[in-house]
Amino acid sequence: MLSTGVVKHLFNVLKIIKMYKTKKRPTRPASKFNRTRSDNKKSKGTNIDINKFINRTVINERQEPYQIENNFEDFPLNAELIRRIKERGYSSPTEIQDKSINHILSGKNVVGVAGTGTGKTGAFLVPIINRLLANPAHFDTLIITPTRELALQIEDEFKKLTIGARLFSTTLIGGTNMNKSLAALARPSHIIIGTPGRIMDMAQRGKLPFKNFPLLVLDEFDRMLDMGFIRDIERIISQMTARKQTLLFSATMPAAQEGIINKIVPTSVRVKATTALKSSSNIHQDVVSVSEGENKFDSLVRILSNENIHDSRVILFCETKRRANKLSKQLNTAGIRADEIHGNKSQQAREKALKRFKDGKITVLVATDVMARGIDVTDVSMVINYEIPKTYDDYIHRIGRTGRAGKAGKAVTFIN
Template sequence: MTSSNTESDTVEMPGDLSFADLQIHPAVLQAVADVGYESPSPIQAATIPAMLAGSDVVGLAQTGTGKTAAFAIPILSKIDTASRTTQALVLAPTRELALQVAEAFSRYGAHLSVNVLPIYGGSPYGPQMAGLKRGAQVVVGTPGRVIDHLEKRTLDLSHLDYLVLDEADEMLQMGFAEDVERILEGTPEYKQVALFSATMPPAIRKITNKYLHDPVQVKVESKTATADNISQRYIQVSGHRKMDALTRLLEVEPFEAMIVFVRTKQATEEVAEKLRARGFSAAAINGDIAQAQRERTIASLKDGKLDILIATDVAARGLDVERISHVLNYDIPHDPESYVHRIGRTGRAGRSGTALLFITPRERHLLNSIERVTRQKLIESQLPTVDDVNAQRVEKFRDSITTALAAPGFDLFRKLVEGYERDHDVSMADIAAALALQSRDGAEFLMTEPPPEKRKERADRPARDDGPPRKRREVRTDLATYRIAVGKRHKVMPGAIVGAIANEGGLHRSDFGHISIKVDHSTVELPAKLSRETLKKLESTRIQGQLIHLEPDRGPKGHRKTH
């Protein structure tokens, strides 16, 4: 069933297997049955036996293939629950994924006496230190915070038996390559290592060759980077008409639950608020939202109390809710990988899903990039017309009457209306229309066509029709320049700066502007109004082991400051 680690070799996936056939620990098998899983996915069927046999594993699979259970189940089956030492460490690129993986370990280890602890940037050290002191057999963490705990000697990896690198390509893309190697070098030589990645770039291959011993390679073949059970469509719409377009879609498109992706944390709140004002059940989720509130919001989404979630990429990473039938890209992502991750939130557990994309005329190049990477052509759809929306509103109005006819209390209100008809000599139809109008509270019932868009010519330059437009750096008034105490002499790259600040501060890549790396420091454009909470999180952020000392840039004088 398994093969050696060569580029062309893959593990053949056995068919008709159940979890009971995989020789996993009985307590873990019971927990798997409790959550309703019967048969393993291809990557689970190949990875679990290899890890139970003690082999190192390289798993090549896209997100949503069930790889978390593929490594959590064998580790829990072999862990020594009598020992309080840290025996398993899982490294994940983001806080969201770390929380998801820790939750999965707790779920599959529900019938074992095992302590699972997530440690990540942006949260207080105190509870994490207390959890480590009590003894956590499984630690799931982001690279920066794991290194912090190693330096504080609050995390002891001397008894480590199992190490997992989850979404390794994402970790390296975020600038954690040196942090990952530093952690690997500080672990015992004889341990079992599993590495999971969607791709195998040279940097991942280097880590594999250096730190894994004769690993089994498990590859889940995929013809495209997106699932076949997700239909993908795009709608061309002007930026200032997006809210009108979203409202029309929500009224006409049949959906069970939907995630609407936007680029910024501020946009999550704005879009959610506008949707609630229009009568939709919507809530925002972003990196600034407290974990307890996030959990309540997701629980509401799961049990049907909430239908629409407005989210950023980071906040939605690891979100797995089966009833999500639609994903809408309100703002198109700047990289195809983010698009793949976003639409992977629908079409879960074998169900079909729908991915929709709003695109402005200037963003056609981003659509082309997505189609090249996913090797799928997105189908252009037309926005529902005013007539489509009004027809749907009329149909819903008629349905609401049918429902109300059978509702408790109907007889009481019928008598009241009959009395009004007698006393005022008004027809039943007029009374019903008056009550319907009253229920609208002044809001228009039928949608009207918006005024046609007026094309505005720039006053400061004549119109041009000869040759391509000149490229200009976009001036963003929402950003300010900050200085950090790492530069060329620390061998930092822009990716490492973005990765560390985004992960520790709960920011997204779209929150970053221009980055300039000098000899002994760097400047980076970030949101001008960083919250006090975000600044507090960034106080202990390190890049290449160096505290960044984030502060507003004060120009040439600031460059002469020492740290």
């Protein structure tokens, strides 16, 4: 059964397609959303609202900027940890950190709503590291993520915040050698980070006793539900007999999830970043219409050619793995350095593509939605939606890869 939001979304898309096929045009602009013709020609109606269903999300979610109430020094944190935080360039907490850290330090269960780029990783890592500095118990924390890339990013941040502290982590993700995972678990670790599938594999082999972990973190829980991991999560939780604290973070909190969340975390403090689920005002958003018979790929190349291509980082989202593979090959043939990241690629290939993108060795990273929340790269200048995202939330998550840390970004969505 489709949700009301999705039905409205599809209805608007059909109206858009019909409008262009019948050559009908609204007589006046309905919003600030721009329409960009793929032939770069100006005409009447350049400000036509042909994508109001996306723009509505942006308008309705605007709120006053949150005023940070604490500095890191105000939290009861280890002095050495505060020093490492400062060395990482974090001068003050983000909103979700400001609202979460004290609750987590006091041992409360926390359910947080926060999207990409809000500092949610630090919101749970900082108090966890503080806890481990005081009591470095092995197998203390289990962190579960929906994607391999997100697990690796959490591990990377943990290592940077614990340099010289003799705190160790193990990351368990699919697409890597099983023997390496087994060998890693043979060494004592304070936190385990991983995706549900590989974590369950290790448990079934008797190498990961869930009963030992007092602290559970579920990161990007909504995406885990979307990817069908709920049964694995429930099996893991049922065996965590020593669980004393649960931290659940989600970019969205639809009513349909409330029953599941209340079952997992029956008593919790709820916190929400006001920046969650809204588009940054730093992102200039355009729609590109491709006329019937026009070559869509040629339009894509023209858009990319208008950018300073050698100094740009562009993420190109498409719906299928096959399309991602084809677009990557076509872009390279056209002289635009590109690579792809999707579920059919091995973990090694995905890590290599992401590293090449971060290092500036490729300009365009072609990705599917499954990978959308696993990409955390600074200085992404543009996000391109080669097809219309399925939901408003997917749109926000995608374009949230650009316009971060106060920098300007662009988002372009193709409409056929």
